[in-house]
Amino acid sequence: MTPPPPTALRRFIHTSRSVRFPSSSPPPLGSPSPSASAAGRPARSRSYKWTRRVAVVGVVGGGLYFVDRQFNASAISRSLRTAYIGILCTLDYKINFSPKKADKIEALHERVASRLGWVIDVNQGLYLKLGQALGLQAALLPKPYREAFGHVFDRAPAVSYSEVLGVFQKDLSLDPLEIFETFTPEPLASASIAQVHKATLKPGIGGVGHDGGGTVVAVKVQKPAIEKQMELDLFSYRSLMWLAEKLFELPLYFAADYVSTQMRLETSFTNEANNARRCAELLSQTPELREDVYVPRVYGEAEGCKQSDRIMVMEWIDGCRLNDKKQLEDWGLDLRETMDLAISTMSAMTFSWGFIHCDPHPGNLLVRPHPTKKGKPQLVLIDHGLYIDLPQKFREEYCTLWRSLFVLDVPKIESIARKWGIAVDANLFASAILLRPFQVNKHKHKKEEKKVQTQEEKEQSAYEQQVELKRRLRTMLENEQLIPRELIFLGRCQRMMQANNQLLGSPSSRVNLTARWASIGYTRSVTGSRSLRTVGTWTWLKDRYQDALFRFTLSIVDIAFWFTTQTQRVLPKEKGSWEDKLQAQFETMAKEEFGIEIDDKVFLG
Structure with missing residues (x-):
């Protein structure tokens, strides 16, 4: 065969290099051309990556949520x-x-x-x-x-019985019916931290009940989530x-650590049991109250009853809430005696013991007919988780403050306010402590000045009023480091007792009764020996004068209280009890004097 000419050979080679033979398997029908695929690959890749990231985040997040929840x-x-x-x-x-x-x-x-x-x-x-x-x-x-x-x-809300069983298993490694003869699956009461079940101890544990059977007890079980949360x-x-x-x-944050510490203690039932026993011991040392106030017995290892930091067993007491006016009247109990007893108890804790039950809402202050005094009430204290101790120095100052308010010792009142880092008008400070309008320092032309201020306030916008309120409060709480943290809970206790009195129709002269206990605390813990030989003639005479003035002031308030009570009886249309009127006047004073709009009706629950 004759070889091709060189020119034809070169042309063939060049043509064969430029030709692309098809693959053995053709692309599917409708698939993009190679050039189109190459162009779309970056967009598809970005979309795929974002989808994958979202999916991973979703799976991880869902997993963490499940683990956290379970x-x-x-x-x-x-x-x-x-x-x-x-x-x-x-x-x-x-x-x-x-x-x-x-x-x-x-x-x-x-x-x-x-x-x-x-x-x-x-x-x-x-x-x-x-x-x-x-x-x-x-x-x-x-x-x-x-x-x-x-x-x-x-x-x-309450938790399920299965969760209650879980707490018993984890803390005591046993079932409730291994300790108790009976145990109600449904709780009789539920609070934020725990719930209460009624049970009966097995024979030989805690003595014998009134009916010859096992002792009836209240079992307080902490909700399992609290420990983790x-x-x-x-x-x-x-x-x-x-x-x-x-x-x-x-200045709101200054009390956060103190409140957090108290919350931790409140979740410890070991601490609560100790508080209950200490309260019972202090009551036994207070002649005025020991027969009329009762703390249910707490059962522990000494009585052969197992407990833990989340399970507490107490004596069961039948009674009604302090504000159950109908039940008290059905039992024939005098409302004033009942309320006087409750106020006296809280006042003794504050001014004499320096160890205070800080959750005195009506559900924690039960009342029952006295077991030995016919027709008389007996107060039963429960839920001892939240107590505070008053330092000796602060308690002395607090007793002195209450007494000074009633003898109109303005320099002493202002001195204590300064010690506590509070810069405020003496009248408002006194009223805030007593939770009633109280004037210890009369200012010349006060009414005229206030009329002008009130008119100016009306002309201010809502923004300007709140900016001014902030300025005044910052001035009042001028040194937050000096403010006693105990005042937070003391103020709450005072307001709750005022609300309890209101719910029963204000049968008690709360301020006077509290002041009398403050005087007892002042005499026992502040004054010491105040005899003529010890303090000298001038100081002794001053003490006698202040004591007489104190009693005279209380008498005036008692007369006003009696007059208001009698007016309500004679004139049924007269609306508002003694405490209602004091509260309304106090709110008005706070608004006019300081621009604070107070409404503490939440404590009436």
């Missing part, structure tokens, strides 16, 4: 929920609290208060207690906050208080 009582989820609301509220305030939006400030408060209330409702548990702690300071905040925290008192919940509470201080520019 094994950590949702402690992290609760904290994240709180953090989200806190950030949302902060941004809302930063953006909308301004002079230009003064007409929308009330709506701003309502939004923020609603969110905080939602967090408490959803998280439940210790948040109810923390909500109560926030509620203690809500009197200084705008009205929507008082309404948001008003529902957290004395309200909590507590520290993160307390951290969230402190964070909220810090945030509130930044938002409102008010």
Whole structure:
């Protein structure tokens, strides 16, 4: 064969290099061309990566949520929920609290208060207690906050019986029926931290009951989630208080650590049992109360009854709530005697013992007919988880303050206020301590000045009024480091006892009865020996004068109390009891003197 010419060979080789032979398997029908696939590959790759990332985050997040819920009582989820609301509220305030939006400030408060209330409702548990702690300071905040925290008192759902069994198994490694003859699966009462079941001890444990059977007891079981949630919940509470201080520019955070410490102690039933025993011992040393006030017996290892830090067994007592007016009247118990006994007990704790039950709402102060005194009431104290100890120096100052209020010792009142880091008009300070309008220092032309201030306040916008309120409160609490933290709980106790008195129609002269116990505490713990030989003629005469003035002031208040009571009986249309009127006057005074709008009806629950 004749070889091809060189030119034809070169042309063939060049053509064969440029030809692309098809693959053995053709691309599917409708598939993009190679050039189109190459162009679309980056877009598809980015979309795929984002989808994969979202899926991974979802799976990991869902897994963490499941683990947190199943094994950590949702402690992290609760904290994240709180953090989200806190950030949302902060941004809302930063953006909308301004002079230009003064007409929308009330709506701003309502939004923020609603969110905080939602967090408490959803998280439940210790948040109810923390909500109560926030509620203690809500009197200084705008009205929507008082309404948001008003529902957290004395309200909590119960946990299932299976969860109760879990606590017994974990803490004691046994079933309730291994200790008790009977045990009610359904709780008779439920609070934020624990719930109470009625049970009967097995024979040989705790003695014999009244009917010859086993002793009837109340078994207090802590809700299992509390143990896991507590520290993160307390951290969230402190964070909220810090945030509130930044938002409102008010000294609110200074008490957060103190309140957190008390909350931790309240979750320890070992601590509660010790408080109950100590209270019973102090009662036995108080002649005025020891026969008329009773603390149910706590059963422990000494009585052959197992307990733990989350399980407590107490004597069962049948009684009614302090505010159950109908039941008290059906038993033929005098309302004034009953209320006097409750006020005297709390006053003795405050001024004589320095060891105070700080949750005296009606459900914790039971009343029953006296076992040995026919027709007389006996007060039964329960729920001893939250107590505070008053340092000796503070208790002496507090006794002195109450006495000074009734002898009109203005320099002493102002001196104590300064020691406590509180810069405020003596009249308002006195009224805040007594929870009633009280004037110890008359100012010339006061009424005329106040009329001008009130008119100016009316002309201010809502924004200007709240800015002025912040300024006044910052001035009042000029040195927060000096403010006794105990005042937080003392103020709460005083207000709760005032509310208890109101619920029964104000049968007791609360202020006078409290002042008398303050005088007893003053005499026993402050004055020491005040004989003529010890203190000298001038001081002895001054003591006699102040004592006479003290008694005279109390007599005047007693007369006013009696007159108001008789007026209500003679004129049924006369509305408002003694405490109602004092509260209304106090609220008016706080509004006019200081611009604070107080409404503590949450304590009436």
